[in-house]
Amino acid sequence: MTGSTPVPGGLPASVPLVAADGLAWSVAGVRIIDSIDLAVGRGELVGVIGPNGAGKTTLLRLLSGALAPTEGAVRLGGRPLGEMSARERARKVAYMAQESMQALPFTAMEVLLMGRYPHLARFERESAADRQKARDALAAVGLPEIENRVIAELSGGERQLILFARALVQDTDVLLLDEPSSSLDIGHQDRIFSLTQEIARAGRTVIASVHNLSVAAEYCTRLLLLDRGTIAASGPAEAVLKPELLDRIYGVRTLVSPSSATGSLTVTVVPGRTGGRSARVHVIGGAGSAVNITRELYRMGCRLSGGVAHEYDSDEKLWRSLALTVESVGAFSRISDQDVARAARLVEEAELTILCSFPVGAGNLGNLKLAGRARRLVIASPGPGDVGRALLSSEAEELFRQLCAGATQLSYQEIVAMISQREGSAR
Amino acid sequence: MKTKPALAFAALSVLLAVALLLAVSIGAVAIPPLSVLSMAAQALGVHSFAVPDATTQVIITQLRLPRVMAAALVGCSLAVCGVVMQGLFRNPMASPEILGVSAGGSLGAVIAITAGLAGESQLLLPLFTIAGALVCTTLIYLLSSSRGTTSLLFIIIAGMAISALCGGITSGLLLFARQYEVTQYVFWTMGGLDGRTWQHVLLSAPVLLPGVLALALFSRELNIFSLGEEGAHSLGVHVESVKRLLLALSAIVTGVAISVSGPVGFVGLLVPHLLRMLVGPDHRKLVPASALGGGLFLVVCDLVGRIIAPPFEIRVGIITAVIGSPYLLSLVLRTQRRAAGVR
Numbered sequence: 001m002t003g004s005t006p007v008p009g010g011l012p013a014s015v016p017l018v019a020a021d022g023l024a025w026s027v028a029g030v031r032i033i034d035s036i037d038l039a040v041g042r043g044e045l046v047g048v049i050g051p052n053g054a055g056k057t058t059l060l061r062l063l064s065g066a067l068a069p070t071e072g073a074v075r076l077g078g079r080p081l082g083e084m085s086a087r088e089r090a091r092k093v094a095y096m097a098q099e100s101m102q103a104l105p106f107t108a109m110e111v112l113l114m115g116r117y118p119h120l121a122r123f124e125r126e127s128a129a130d131r132q133k134a135r136d137a138l139a140a141v142g143l144p145e146i147e148n149r150v151i152a153e154l155s156g157g158e159r160q161l162i163l164f165a166r167a168l169v170q171d172t173d174v175l176l177l178d179e180p181s182s183s184l185d186i187g188h189q190d191r192i193f194s195l196t197q198e199i200a201r202a203g204r205t206v207i208a209s210v211h212n213l214s215v216a217a218e219y220c221t222r223l224l225l226l227d228r229g230t231i232a233a234s235g236p237a238e239a240v241l242k243p244e245l246l247d248r249i250y251g252v253r254t255l256v257s258p259s260s261a262t263g264s265l266t267v268t269v270v271p272g273r274t275g276g277r278s279a280r281v282h283v284i285g286g287a288g289s290a291v292n293i294t295r296e297l298y299r300m301g302c303r304l305s306g307g308v309a310h311e312y313d314s315d316e317k318l319w320r321s322l323a324l325t326v327e328s329v330g331a332f333s334r335i336s337d338q339d340v341a342r343a344a345r346l347v348e349e350a351e352l353t354i355l356c357s358f359p360v361g362a363g364n365l366g367n368l369k370l371a372g373r374a375r376r377l378v379i380a381s382p383g384p385g386d387v388g389r390a391l392l393s394s395e396a397e398e399l400f401r402q403l404c405a406g407a408t409q410l411s412y413q414e415i416v417a418m419i420s421q422r423e424g425s426a427r
Numbered sequence: 428m429k430t431k432p433a434l435a436f437a438a439l440s441v442l443l444a445v446a447l448l449l450a451v452s453i454g455a456v457a458i459p460p461l462s463v464l465s466m467a468a469q470a471l472g473v474h475s476f477a478v479p480d481a482t483t484q485v486i487i488t489q490l491r492l493p494r495v496m497a498a499a500l501v502g503c504s505l506a507v508c509g510v511v512m513q514g515l516f517r518n519p520m521a522s523p524e525i526l527g528v529s530a531g532g533s534l535g536a537v538i539a540i541t542a543g544l545a546g547e548s549q550l551l552l553p554l555f556t557i558a559g560a561l562v563c564t565t566l567i568y569l570l571s572s573s574r575g576t577t578s579l580l581f582i583i584i585a586g587m588a589i590s591a592l593c594g595g596i597t598s599g600l601l602l603f604a605r606q607y608e609v610t611q612y613v614f615w616t617m618g619g620l621d622g623r624t625w626q627h628v629l630l631s632a633p634v635l636l637p638g639v640l641a642l643a644l645f646s647r648e649l650n651i652f653s654l655g656e657e658g659a660h661s662l663g664v665h666v667e668s669v670k671r672l673l674l675a676l677s678a679i680v681t682g683v684a685i686s687v688s689g690p691v692g693f694v695g696l697l698v699p700h701l702l703r704m705l706v707g708p709d710h711r712k713l714v715p716a717s718a719l720g721g722g723l724f725l726v727v728c729d730l731v732g733r734i735i736a737p738p739f740e741i742r743v744g745i746i747t748a749v750i751g752s753p754y755l756l757s758l759v760l761r762t763q764r765r766a767a768g769v770r
Contacts, residue, residue, distance in 0.1 A: 061657070064660075064661055065660070066657055066660050066661065085663075086660075086663040086664065086665050087663040088663075089663060090661065090662050090663025091663070093661075094661060095657070095658075095661040097655065097657045097658060097661070103517055103518055103519060104513070104514070104517065104519065104653050104703075104708040105703065105707070105708050106650070106653055106707075106708050106709075107707075110650070110707075110708070110709060111653075111654070114650055114651050114653075114654060114662065115662065117647065117651055117662045117663060117664070118662055118663040166654075166658075170661075170662065
């Protein structure tokens with residue numbers, strides 16, 4: 001699909017392929033799209049993100065010419081869209097709408113060949129080259145074998161791939177995709193976005209509305225965050241996917257962190273507790289023992305603090321990335337009494353302190369002392385697969401015995417169950 | 428299921444020719460098909476065959492031929508309009524009746540009949556039918572268009588409302604009509620081709636043939652409409668103008684067709700559906716195939732109606748309905764069963 005991307009002569013590289021100035025569209029007095037300025041150049045893969053009703057589809061339809069703007073204008077390669085003939089427009093921009101029903105028994109090949117319509121004269125039949133383009137597109141989306149299958153009998157995902165392939169067959173410089181992967185499995189989703197990435201790199205322009213923010217971050221060169229018809233942010237994923245921005249616009253608590261595997265940003269939603277009081281919990285961990293319980297409690301919406309942690313410990317890294325209040329000391333250094341005193345503040349204000357199960361040596365003996373300051377202490381007893389609690393000195397053993405006297409011992413699951421029960425009744 | 432289109436076209440053409448020949452030959456007075464052929468040869472300037480006697484000639488040229496031609500024309504027009512509506516509405520169940528053509532045509536017909544005009548001239552009833560159909564369609568179209576766009580969904584709703592209104596007025600008029608007028612109207616609604624003259628053919632053909640041809644020219648656009656209006660627009664189809672043109676042409680062609688035959692049901696539903704299974708949904712093949720198939724279907728139905736219960740004639744609308752209704756039912760059942768199978 002990449003070989004046939006001529007860079008049109010006469011168009012300076014500085015002229016954006018798709019541009020909008022002061023674009024607005026209103027229906028029944030409601031401004032669905034409000035003064036949007038946009039310039040997208042060759043090679044860009046722009047992901048339009050935003051909550052439902054933000055105007056993503058409307059923006060794409062305005063850019064495709066399916067809707068005429070109430071104000072402002074769209075220009076393609078410097079030429080106003082409104083001045084183009086339908087045919088000229090169809091040779092420049094292809095629009096893949098969200099799935100539409102197909103009741104007539106057209107085959108995949110027949111549908112794909114429809115994509116050649118703007119390139120054919122009135123009574124011209126599709127040539128072998130047109131058929132080859134259709135076959136290439138089918139192969140590109142990974143469905144070479146369904147050429148003669150009836151569209152209506154394919155699965156929803158396959159139909160979506162066919163619609164995408166149809167847009168490819170149209171062979172335009174600009175591709176507008178409305179939720180191209182909404183009904184696709186992760187394999188096909190990757191396929192579609194890898195293809196669009198390839199298309200953009202070949203010097204075309206792709207603008208796609210994407211619901212999955214992590215997917216948008218992974219593939220798009222630029223994100224456009226829409227909020228009630230206006231651009232709330234535009235730029236690379238790192239600049240747009242800010243929790244404070246997303247939280248406000250989507251109305252949820254989000255967690256943005258780089259994926260440890262690919263390095264691209266992933267956005268997770270933390271089931272929000274709106275209203276109600278959430279538990280204030282302090283977690284004492286080490287050696288990664290607090291990772292699972294922290295995640296669990298964070299998802300439940302607990303207000304968490306952690307420490308004393310050692311820098312670069314996986315507990316510490318997680319707590320930092322969740323932006324929790326953390327007391328920490330340098331890697332492998334001893335937790336001094338001063339450190340304990342600093343952290344005591346967090347422990348004392350917590351309704352509940354959880355002492356995770358981790359080996360206690362000279363360096364982190366302080367954490368047992370810290371646990372002694374808790375208003376209410378729960379000692380986690382390790383299950384199979386958890387980090388074990390080895391008490392490596394007699395002092396540690398003695399301290400632990402004292403702690404046990406005034407604390408409850410529960411497994412991690414029991415701790416979670418206890419807190420969620422409490423949370424439920426508090427609601 | 429799909430056969431080679433060339434084969435399908437050849438078969439349809441041959442069948443149509445055979446049906447035309449048989450329809451002219453068979454009747455109260457049996458005329459050997461060979462005589463009909465030799466007459467045709469003579470008309471083409473070949474005089475080497477013996478021609479039938481003058482009476483037979485009159486039967487052929489003045490009675491049967493116009494009737495058969497009318498049947499072929501009407502069948503062709505109704506089937507093509509059916510295909511177009513189905514393509515436009517992306518629904519294999521759509522028909523020009525959505526546009527209120529039948530309801531409006533019936534109202535026009537009942538006005539002509541109760542006003543006593545139908546007896547004045549053979550052409551007044553058809554004229555009123557056309558007028559009724561077009562007024563009704565225009566009304567529906569205006570109701571469902573706003574700000575330069577026409578909503579196909581609203582056409583269906585407005586069509587139902589206006590059709591019901593026309594139906595009400597029609598019934599009201601019949602209430603005050605004389606008995607023979609009611610009978611005449613009821614007869615008209617059955618659809619029939621008896622007594623159709625060259626005048627009917629020659630007056631309707633200049634509308635029907637170009638109309639059908641014009642509809643056929645939009646076959647590729649009809650294909651693309653299957654992607655939805657948004658998809659069609661994206662491919663550079665002038666969605667609004669094509670839609671408007673096709674709606675107007677379908678209404679006119681259907682209106683003129685039923686002015687010749689009365690409202691003959693099911694041709695526009697049955698023929699396209701059968702042929703879609705034969706040549707596929709591509710309108711570039713389906714429209715011409717339906718033109719042939721529609722003509723064939725109505726010629727055969729009319730012939731069946733003429734010979735099934737002599738000396739009586741069963742009106743063609745009854746024959747198409749008797750064949751069409753069970754077929755429609757089986758179609759619905761099969762579609763449902765398939766939908767159930769998919770889920």
